[in-house]
Amino acid sequence: MRRLVLLLVSVLVVAGCGSRPATHQAAADRSGAQHPGFPVTIENCGRTYTFDKPPTKVVTGYHPALETLIALGLQDRVAGRTNFSESAFLPGQKEHYDKIPEISPTIMLPQKEIMLSQGADLVIDNSPASFDPAGGYATIDELAAAGTPVYLLGNWCDPESQLEFDIEQIFTDLRNLGAIFGVPDRAEKLITELRAQLDDATRRVADRPKVRVLATDGGKGPVNAYGGTGLTNELIRLAGGENVLADVRADYTEVSAEKIAATDPEALIVSEYATLRGEPMPTAPQKAADTFAIARNSTAAKERRYLPLPVAAQHPGYRNVLAVIEIAKFLHPEAFS
Structure with missing residues (x-):
């Protein structure tokens, strides 16, 4: 079944994990070098993350997360991805997908031990289903404790949040990712282009x-x-x-x-x-x-x-x-x- 249905399985565990804001230091630069525009602090699903430098070893879950990074020109930051065979690829994206190591043969993130062994400095997904311990997955808190923050797209933090989806959340995600990766101008350019296309369609x-x-x-x-x-x-x-x-x-x-x-x-x-x-x-x-x-x-x-x-x-x-x-x-x- 689709990941939407899997949300119902994980709601009690995962929604509980996200019920209180928590602060985690993410992508810390152990060398102490300064990065222009950093540190950056982002809130996502009740958690607050601070990035001292742009992530360079990212893992993406279900494919729309990778699509979004590719649209921002950030495919070189992705060290691992899940399998995607459900739908046609967006134009020009499959060549980037093929170059990134596959760490899971399904659309879900790999099991806990494999996921923790990736040493990722960021995970991007769009459902808490891949973080359900009942399915053998590492939880968001376990990953954060290991220095791997998790960003969920669309504010799909739990089934109730899923019902409240608003298209504006996509622009918020793009802006947040632009800040996290140190490419805010690139993100704003994409937002401007997408908003113009969306406004034109809705006006018509x-x-x-x-x-x-x-x-x-x-x-x-x-x-x-x-x-x-x-x-x-x-x-x-x-x-x-x-x-x-x-x-x-x-x-x-x-x-x-x-x-x-x-x-x-x-x-x-x-x-x-x-x-x-x-x-x-x-x-x-x-x-x-x-x-x-x-x-x-x-x-x-x-x-x-x-x-x-x-x-x-x-x-x-x-x-x-x-x-x-x-x-x-x-x-x-x-x-x-």
Whole structure:
């Protein structure tokens, strides 16, 4: 199952760890050399980290974390990454991915002993699932005690925070990472470019009728779908859509076939995987067909209208802004002609 579901397994342990702010000295320069612009202090998920120099031995978890660093031109700082075979790569990024050592054959960080042995000076991920001791992983506190701070993208600190996702958090992450790595100008340039693209897309769709959207990850009943809170719902809202499951307070959840049949969507957004843990997954056309069969009288089914959306875009990272633009063009093509 997706990392979103794994969050529910780890919430009691991980959310408890992040409930009180803690201060950790990170990336300390033992030589005593001064670095311009440092020290830098960053808050993330209830923890405060101070960096005396830019990290140079970074480990990234699920791929959107690596995508974000590559977008900032920081791929040379990454010493280890997890496997990524779920979705297509963003243009020009796979060559960087291939050059970085793989330390886990799955999308999750490696087990505790392997993770602690990396000697990383920063870990970047977008879910606490990789830090759940019940799964054999090193906790955030254990890594911090070993001199390895953890930064979680999107403020996805726990399931409740996940429900409150706002696209502004991505810009906050980029600004924080720019400070941590000593490249604030580079971060601000990327933020300016992304915000201009986002503002253009939202302006184009602002006065148009909302398109009723069902976001699904497949299933013949119950259906794995995205409710009216969280990241995917935010993407739909910004792109000029209206989530037909707005009354469901969940990001990713199971919804009965009866409820899906009654939603009458005008368009589908279908989570697209290539593989999951090396196993072939149902294709987006297959999942769309299953949903059309359930909501057979809907406008979406009659028009066979759906957009495959790489699942990596539905986790916090640089790709989120690009996804808003892609969805907006799908829902309102006439606004971009």
